[in-house]
Amino acid sequence: MLADIGLISLVLGLATAVYAAVASLVGARQGVRGEAWIASARNALVAVWPLLTISCGAMIWMLIAGDFQVEYVASVASREMPVFLKVAALWGGQAGSLLFWSWVAAAFSALVMFRKWGSDKALLPYVIAVSAATEIFFMLLVVFIETPFGKLDFVPQNGSGMNPLLRHAGMVIHPPMLYLGFVGFTIPYAFAMAALISGRLSDEWIHASRRWTLAAWLFLTLGLVLGGRWAYDVLGWGGYWAWDPVENAALIPWLAGTAYLHSVMIQEKRGMLKFWNMALISLTYGLVVLGTFLTRSGIISSVHAFARSAIGPLFFGYIALVSGFSVYWLLRRRAALRAEHRLDSIFSRESAFLVNNFLFIALALTVLYGTLFPLITELFAGEKITLRVGWYNQVTGPQMAAVVLLMGIAPLLSWRRASARRLGRALFLPTLVSILLVVFLILQDVRSLGALIGFGISAFVGLATILEFWQAARARRRTRGESFLVALNRIVVRNRRRYGGYLVHLSIVLMTIGITGSYFYQQETQGALRRGETMTLGGFTILYEGLDEWQEGEEMFVSEATVAVYRDKEQIATLKPRREFYIGHQQPVTIPAVRSTVGEDFYVILVGWEQIGPDQATFKVYLNPLINWLWAGTLMLIVGTLVAAWPSRRARLPVSAAYRPGMILTEKTSIV
Amino acid sequence: MTRTSDWTTSAVGETSGDSRAWIKFVMGGVVILVALAVVLYSTSQGNAQYFLTVGELHDRQAEMVGKDVRITGFVVADSISYDARILHLEFDIVDQAGSDQEPLRIVIDGEPLPDQMDDEAQAIAEGRLQTDGTFLAETLMMKCASKYDVEIEE
Numbered sequence A: 001m002l003a004d005i006g007l008i009s010l011v012l013g014l015a016t017a018v019y020a021a022v023a024s025l026v027g028a029r030q031g032v033r034g035e036a037w038i039a040s041a042r043n044a045l046v047a048v049w050p051l052l053t054i055s056c057g058a059m060i061w062m063l064i065a066g067d068f069q070v071e072y073v074a075s076v077a078s079r080e081m082p083v084f085l086k087v088a089a090l091w092g093g094q095a096g097s098l099l100f101w102s103w104v105a106a107a108f109s110a111l112v113m114f115r116k117w118g119s120d121k122a123l124l125p126y127v128i129a130v131s132a133a134t135e136i137f138f139m140l141l142v143v144f145i146e147t148p149f150g151k152l153d154f155v156p157q158n159g160s161g162m163n164p165l166l167r168h169a170g171m172v173i174h175p176p177m178l179y180l181g182f183v184g185f186t187i188p189y190a191f192a193m194a195a196l197i198s199g200r201l202s203d204e205w206i207h208a209s210r211r212w213t214l215a216a217w218l219f220l221t222l223g224l225v226l227g228g229r230w231a232y233d234v235l236g237w238g239g240y241w242a243w244d245p246v247e248n249a250a251l252i253p254w255l256a257g258t259a260y261l262h263s264v265m266i267q268e269k270r271g272m273l274k275f276w277n278m279a280l281i282s283l284t285y286g287l288v289v290l291g292t293f294l295t296r297s298g299i300i301s302s303v304h305a306f307a308r309s310a311i312g313p314l315f316f317g318y319i320a321l322v323s324g325f326s327v328y329w330l331l332r333r334r335a336a337l338r339a340e341h342r343l344d345s346i347f348s349r350e351s352a353f354l355v356n357n358f359l360f361i362a363l364a365l366t367v368l369y370g371t372l373f374p375l376i377t378e379l380f381a382g383e384k385i386t387l388r389v390g391w392y393n394q395v396t397g398p399q400m401a402a403v404v405l406l407m408g409i410a411p412l413l414s415w416r417r418a419s420a421r422r423l424g425r426a427l428f429l430p431t432l433v434s435i436l437l438v439v440f441l442i443l444q445d446v447r448s449l450g451a452l453i454g455f456g457i458s459a460f461v462g463l464a465t466i467l468e469f470w471q472a473a474r475a476r477r478r479t480r481g482e483s484f485l486v487a488l489n490r491i492v493v494r495n496r497r498r499y500g501g502y503l504v505h506l507s508i509v510l511m512t513i514g515i516t517g518s519y520f521y522q523q524e525t526q527g528a529l530r531r532g533e534t535m536t537l538g539g540f541t542i543l544y545e546g547l548d549e550w551q552e553g554e555e556m557f558v559s560e561a562t563v564a565v566y567r568d569k570e571q572i573a574t575l576k577p578r579r580e581f582y583i584g585h586q587q588p589v590t591i592p593a594v595r596s597t598v599g600e601d602f603y604v605i606l607v608g609w610e611q612i613g614p615d616q617a618t619f620k621v622y623l624n625p626l627i628n629w630l631w632a633g634t635l636m637l638i639v640g641t642l643v644a645a646w647p648s649r650r651a652r653l654p655v656s657a658a659y660r661p662g663m664i665l666t667e668k669t670s671i672v
Numbered sequence B: 001m002t003r004t005s006d007w008t009t010s011a012v013g014e015t016s017g018d019s020r021a022w023i024k025f026v027m028g029g030v031v032i033l034v035a036l037a038v039v040l041y042s043t044s045q046g047n048a049q050y051f052l053t054v055g056e057l058h059d060r061q062a063e064m065v066g067k068d069v070r071i072t073g074f075v076v077a078d079s080i081s082y083d084a085r086i087l088h089l090e091f092d093i094v095d096q097a098g099s100d101q102e103p104l105r106i107v108i109d110g111e112p113l114p115d116q117m118d119d120e121a122q123a124i125a126e127g128r129l130q131t132d133g134t135f136l137a138e139t140l141m142m143k144c145a146s147k148y149d150v151e152i153e154e
Helices: A002-029 A030-064 A070-076 A083-091 A094-113 A118-145 A170-186 A186-198 A205-233 A244-269 A274-297 A311-334 A349-381 A389-412 A422-443 A449-480 A484-494 A498-523 A629-647 B020-046 B056-060
Strands: A386-387 A523-530 A534-539 A539-551 A556-567 A571-574 A579-582 A587-591 A593-597 A601-607 A617-627 B048-053 B066-074 B081-083 B086-096 B104-109 B123-129 B133-144
Touching: A002 A118, A030 A083, A030 A094, A030 A118, A070 A094, A070 A389, A083 A094, A083 A170, A094 A118, A094 A170, A094 A274, A094 A349, A094 A556, A118 A186, A118 A205, A118 A311, A170 A186, A170 A205, A170 A244, A170 A274, A186 A205, A186 A274, A186 B056, A205 A244, A205 A587, A205 A629, A244 A274, A244 A349, A244 A556, A274 A311, A274 A349, A311 B066, A311 B123, A349 A386, A349 A389, A349 B020, A389 A422, A389 A449, A389 A498, A389 B020, A422 A449, A449 A484, A449 A498, A484 A498, A484 A579, A498 A617, A498 A629, A523 A539, A534 A617, A539 A617, A556 A601, A556 A617, A571 A593, A571 A601, A601 A629, B048 B056, B056 B066, B056 B104, B086 B123
Parallel strands: B048 B066, B104 B133
Antiparallel strands: A386 B048, A523 A617, A534 A539, A539 A556, A556 A571, A556 A579, A579 A587, A593 A601, A601 A617, B066 B086, B066 B123, B081 B086, B086 B104, B123 B133
């Protein structure tokens, strides 16, 4: 019954989206007389959202109630699962996650419809058409290929439940974040296409879609980090990123999207790169679809390409369609996309943005190349060859270092033509401090070139960015007589975009420190300990105190070891690494115990005990220096993005009247 | 300049001097791309691994001994043996779960037993084929849990 309601509602949603696409195009063709059609199309696109909400609601209801005759419910839910996991089971399997994906897309499109269109009205019909087309594609998949509403011809007593490894808060939020990020990029793409088709090629499409882009970018970033955090907490290999094709599939559009976020600023400021921005957002959206395709079809990780899922060829067709469509309109409008200004100097903010774009695109191409390498070699050499994980680190590492370095310098360059003397003065202190840091680290026996570069660049960029805040606040304090903190607050509030962006830059510095520390200085050891025996790693000693075992409810057995952690003969923590064994799934879940500090994570895994008796257990221990800077950086990144995206009443006013931007940016400074 | 450089060229009627900076940029971009291509190409030589199935590895055994290989397959039921004391893991894989193909013995040391290691789970191992016909792995990944199909029991 509920399954029927869910399916019917979904089909109605599909039909409504088709109507929205058709009506919007009919309206656009009729010009002024078509307004009624466009209004109708807009209402239809909004209506898809409640229809899919009913569909998802029915599915969630069935998951909670345990309607196991529905095959999807039986495969991802079980009676014993707590309610929040039953809800999360909506995206716990392929069919459900595609349904959820469609819902997210519908939600985004509906919300965009509610914005004040005002002078952007000409874009509306095409935004509707492109958004609706995306929704139609995913709903077609859910209705015809991967439906979650199919029924079994018997009623199982219980479902098999979600895989225990996925029952982690990070895993519960991670997929929706990625979907929000992926789907979110539909909106700027729709605006870009609308601008191309309608011929309204001023910056209005960028302004109109800016917050949507930032939201999509933030969600995608969080999706990536949460995935890493889940791997770190649950998979027990002490790492957070493995360059797996599925991870890469989300990273590649993130790289292109980050390039786009930066390059639109040149168009807004200087009327340049119009063609490039259009191309970039199309590329980003194309990579989003490609990423979905790679993760869904199993084409890369599977040795048996294309045999796995029926959705593969359809995605392929959709990618071809999107690419063809984008390229066609880009070429058709190329003449109107000419730059209003030319580049005055290679030594300018504009050119720094360009270098930024080259670097991000190079990174995206690198990761894409690595991910597709098996396909490329199979196609051209007839032999499937992959690249080692080490290859990614080796090749992307220097590129990332260059991006971070540029992040410190570029904001100090002025538009049009920068002054070398001013730049030199602004960079003097950061350069000095980072050199001193590197010398200090060398004296501390840090010998890894990569680590020295990583920490040196972090210090340089971090300081250069902090100085931007410092000098602006000091200048304001001097002219206005405000206290330093008030002045700091005011400059941020008055120019959220700029300083929100700088906060994000600072968060990237924190993440760089975390990645550098944990990548170059991870230590590990392992061994079997009798009760009372000790093992040492990097100045830490663990003492095995004992093992407890018990059954928790119907669902699982728990084995938990107790180890005392010592440093310099003083006990600093008691850790309880454990292994849970889920009876229904016959699946163990290893849960590491971690002592987290600013300096490092001390990470203990209980490896085994059964064979060796309760008096003895085996442990694997990792020391991950500075890793928490990575997570802390992520939190700061959220704050920075929110600051940058927050609506500002004074958004269109120049700020330079109040703000003399320090030593460097005096000429023609303006809002970033 | 060709059509693709529209975003780089300035307004119509520019003098050649005006576009010099842009040309430098396009050149710069081209240089970066070429450099990237060279880096990608040259580094992938030294980091390449054959990506083989169990059957293919058996067929090319003589040629593959000692070479860097990534292999994937399904764990044979009841073949898993793990010594928790020394973190020594051995198991067999085949190309299709349940087939009677000649299995490949995977050996790996120093790693905890992966949670997903189970009969008929899909394993991806990187390492080298030994002369005795076993595969000594350096890394072992079990296929992401989210893709597990579950059997529903009546």
